[in-house]
Amino acid sequence: MNDFMAARSQMALSLGFHIVFSCIGMVMPFFMAVAHFLWLRTGNVNYKNVAKAWSKGVAIFFATGAVSGTVLSFELGLLWPTFMKHAGPIFGMPFSLEGTAFFIEAIALGFFLYGWDKFNRWFHWVTGVVVGVSGIVSGILVVAANSWMNSPSGFDYVNGQYINIDPIKAMFNRGWFSQSLHMTIAAFAATGFAVAGIHALMILRKTNVGFHATSFKIAAIFGVVAALLQPVSGDISAKFVARTQPAKLAAMEAHFNTEKNAALIIGGVPDVKNKQVNYAVKLPGMLSFMIHGTTDSTVKGLDKIPVQNQPPVSVTHYAFQIMVALGMLMMGVGLLYLFAIFKKRDWLTKAWFLKIFVAATPLGFLAVEAGWTVTEVGRQPWIIQGVMRTADAVTPMPGIAYSFYLFTAVYFTLALAVIFLLNRQIKMVPVLYDVEPAKPAHA
Known part of the structure; x- marks a missing residue:
């Protein structure tokens, strides 16, 4: 593995690891605040127990997310110094504001964790809401920085120089809204399904059913609603990509030839050499219609993109297909839940129904990982779309491969620690909380 691929692999590993904790950190505080609010309104101790238990999980993921996020910040400077030299002054504002949001979130989380029976009950609840709002704002700011890489703005690039810098315009670039909306909804869907699946498993094991049924209900509702809304944000994102990154769209769809009445491709194995897709289901005109609103419109293919500017087609296409397929599966589970x-x-309360949610536990996070693969791999060979190539931004420092191996071991160890802590937390529920007698789900 050469140093360039090692740097990209290390960044991909770090981002892929961190994004899971980012999603949970954005969403779990809202679950916690909802459970807390329901306890204040109803007096049902199960809601209080759920809020307390989830707050412990929020603390675990907050700490892990802080560590992995800090590593990512350092990696930007260590692995991509040329990028940060020029891009830092332009898109540094959302990162600075994200640090402020993180600071507020940390203070509010401390108030919430240690405020039980010490603060006014409603003030205590507000501190939990602040944790959730700060987490969402933090996530949006980071995504805004990433969207700048896909849709750079807020500067003029003249003779290799970055001039007339406008950080506000850079932060609110053309892609920030669509990408932030898509990511935020994805975080709710992924976390909702994951949490619901874990509690569904505990219900099947007939362990503290009242507690876990309450938890399942809150998480499932959030996850289902988000999964049903996700296609709307996906459509907005796809239309934006079509306007600003036609090479990425062409790779996503393995669309080799510019044509009218372009077909939407479902599945398939791209044959880059022969510029065709084998074993795919093709829906004539649907790609043109979805992008431009009419089947007669022309969709730009890879044949209009210089070879040196084309992203890896197979990886981008497979990742996109996986993301869409998992999203559709989650929608199906969501519709089944609403019907029930x-x-x-x-x-x-049927075992087969709960088993569906158990099986769906990882779907959201797999879709998130696939989506980020589309975003990052589909932008290649650019680190700043149309301005700076990734190969020109990498550090000249040798031995990056060893750093990649070391970080892989560190992240693997950290993942095991998180799994251990969460498993221990779940097992300690009946010890830590005065759990009410078992109740059927949604009683």
Whole structure:
């Protein structure tokens, strides 16, 4: 492995690891605040127990996210010094503001964790809400910085110089809204399904059913609603990519030839050498219609993109197909859940129904990882779209491969530690909390 690929692999590993904790850190505080609010309104101790238990999980993921996020910040400077030299003054503002949001989140989380029976009950709840709002704002700011890389603005590039810098315009670039919306909804869907799946498993094991049924209900509702909204944000994002990054769209769809009435490709194995897709289901005109609103419109293919500017087609296409397929599966589970709530409430306690949610536990995070693969690999060979190539931004320092191996071991160890802590936390539920007798789900 050469140093360039090692640097990219290390960054991909760090981002892929951190994004899971970022999603959970953005969303779990809202679950916690909802459970807390329901306890204040109803007096049902199960809601209080759920809020307390989830706050412990929030603390674990907050600490892990802080560590992995700090590593990412250092890696930007260590692995990509040329990029940071020029890009730092332009898109540094969202990172600075993200640090402020993180600081507020840390203070509010401390108030919430140690404020039980010490603060006014509603003030205590507000501190939990602040944790959630700060987490969402923090995530949006980081995504805004990433969207700048896909849609650079706020500067003029003249004779190799970055001049007329406008940090506000850079932060609110053309892509920040669509990308932030898509990522935020994805975080709610992924975390909702993951949390619901874990609690569904505990219900199946008949362990503290009242506690876990309450937890399952809150998480499932968030996850289902987000999964059903995600196609809307996906459509907005796809249309934006079509306008600003036609090479990425062409790679996502393995669309080799510019044409009218372009077909939407489902599945398939791209044959880059022969510029065709084998074993795919093709829906004539649908790609043109989805992008431009009419089947007669022309969709730009890879044949109009210089070879040296084309992203890796197979990786981008497969990642996109995986993301869409998992999103559709989550939508299917969501529709089944809504049908059960309104028409077949007895399904909610059936083993087969809960097993569906257990099976769906990892789907959201797999979709998030696939989506980030599309975003990052689909932008190649650019680190700043159309301005700076990734190969020109990498550090000249040798031995990056050893750094990659070391970080892989560190992240693997950190993942095991998180799994151990969460498993221990789940097992200690009946010890830590006065759990009410078992109740059926959605009673």
